[in-house]
Amino acid sequence: MIDFADRSSASVTEQAVWRALDTVRDPEILRPITDLGMVRGVSVDDAGVASVGVSLTISGCPAAQRIEADTRAATLSAPGVTGAHIDVDVMSPAARAEFTDRVRGARAQRVSQFGPTSLTRVIAVTSGKGGVGKSSVTVSLATALAARGLSVGLIDADVFGFSIPSLMGLSHDGRVEQPTRVDDLILPPVAHGVKVISIGMFLGDSDPRQTAVSWRGPMLHRTIEQFLCDVWFGDLDVLLLDLPPGTGDVAISVGQLLPQAEVLVVTTPQEAAADVAVRSALVARQTGQRVSGVIENMAGLAQPDGTVLDLFGTGGGKLVADRLSSDEHGVVPLLGSIPLSAEFxxxxxxxxxxxxxxxxxxxxxxxxxxxxxxxxxxxxxxGKPLGVSVRDAR
Incomplete structure (x- = not known):
């Protein structure tokens, strides 16, 4: 057992190691391992060899190798360190309970992180019909926003037709990366800088390509509720939800659980698709959600001679935006028109x-x-509480 020095009484070199470890983030929670209490301590001998104790949340933690490697690299980067020994163990139940308290902070256990007072912008992406590329649009927006430096979460709410794990690179040879469970805390996998959760991650060893989910309304509602309450996303700038097509149980549940969400409607240029897309937006409005824009997908296919082949017609996106705009709800903009692309x-x-x-x-x-x-x-x-107070300076 290594006799670790307390950080407050550490030597100059040990303090340098601690500062280096402050830069190591848990790849699932995206917070420093020092803030999460995962570093048991640090000691440096007279020869400059540093010994660092790291406690993982569970045995078989999927991020274990990365945490150990990042810890070793950070330790070796500290001035005065000539070598590193990383001692990895697993938290005791008491330490794990303290860990979950640190992660959750002051938030209650079974309360949605994205209630009406949340500062997270919630965007539900919907469509009237399936096959319009809604999931591809959602994944693209999520990863593009994350690439801009925003903290982004993505919920695959299309329980029956889940495809987000595959599109995000979280599915390999029939196996989907699973979230890490720390007692009753569920930590979502991170891909391309986005925290992702999907029902496809809870099918065990079943091949999602050969597995069908067949649930009635109450089970669907509980699933969405669990995603919002038990999956820990942390402080997000944006949460996107990939909704199933149509106006069924999931759309109604999301409206009830996230009435403050804004809705993006995805349609193709085809008039028949546009007609159904308008209906999905109207259901969102019935639950109090705001339709903030329309995205037209599959708008046209560029040809070698420079012309564009409109496989699915033209004008569907503008048609939806015009029908959803009104004096009562204001102008709903057509945010963009995405061309067909085989490479995409x-x-x-x-x-x-x-x-x-x-x-x-x-x-x-x-x-x-x-x-x-x-x-x-x-x-x-x-209307959102910012956690600040005004003091009279007189």
């Missing part, structure tokens, strides 16, 4: 979002532009 599709199938991998692709470029528009809008703070 292939990049998504490979789990590498094109907005990151192929920024010059026409579809990726348009989605990056739309993400820029959303990021520039910021978060509405009217």
């Amino acid at each position: 599709r292939a990049s998504g199938d490979a789990g590498q979002p094109a907005v990151l991998e192929l920024p010059h692709d026409p579809a990726a470029r348009e989605l990056n532009r739309i993400a820029g528009v959303l990021a520039a809008q910021g978060r509405g703070l009217a």
Whole structure:
């Protein structure tokens, strides 16, 4: 057992190691391991060899190798350190309970992190029909916003037709990366800087390509509620939800649980798709949500001679935006029109979002532009408690 020095009484070199460890973040919680109480202590011998004790939350922690490697690299970067020994163990139940308290802070255990007073901007992405590319749009916006430095979470609320794990590169050879469970705390995997949760992560060893989820309304509602209450996203700037197509149970549950959410409607240029897309927006309004924009996908396919082949017609996005605009609800803008792109599709199938991998692709470029528009809008703070007080300076 290493006799670790307390940080407050550490030597100069040990203090340097502690400061280096402050830069090591837990890859799932995205907070320094020193803030989370994961570092038991630090000692440096006369030869400059540092010994660092790190406690993981659970045995078999999926982030264990990365945490150990990052800890070793940070330790070796400290001035005066000539070598590093990293001693890894697992937290005791008491230490794990303290860890979950540190993560949750003052928030209650079974309360949604994204209630009416939350500072997180919640965006639900919906469509009337399936197959319009809603999930690809959601993934692209999430990763593009994260690339701009925002803290982003993504909930795959399409329980029956979940595809987010695959599009985010979290599915490999029929296995989906699973969240880490620390007692009753669920920590979502992180991909491309985005914290992601999906029902596909809770199927055990089942191949999601060969597994179907068949639930009735109450079970669907409890699933969405658990995602909002038990999955710990931390402090997010933006939370996106990929909703199933149509106006069914999940859309109603999201409206009840997140009445302050804004809604983005995805449609294709085809008039038939536009008609159904309007209905999904109307259901969102019935639950009090605000429709903040329309995105037209599959707008056209560029040809070698420079012309554009409109496979799905034209004008559907503008049609939806015009029908949803009114004196009562204001103008609903058409945020953008995304062209068809074979490279964009292939990049998504490979789990590498094109907005990151192929920024010059026409579809990726348009989605990056739309993400820029959303990021520039910021978060509405009217009526939100900011945790500050005014003092009379007299």
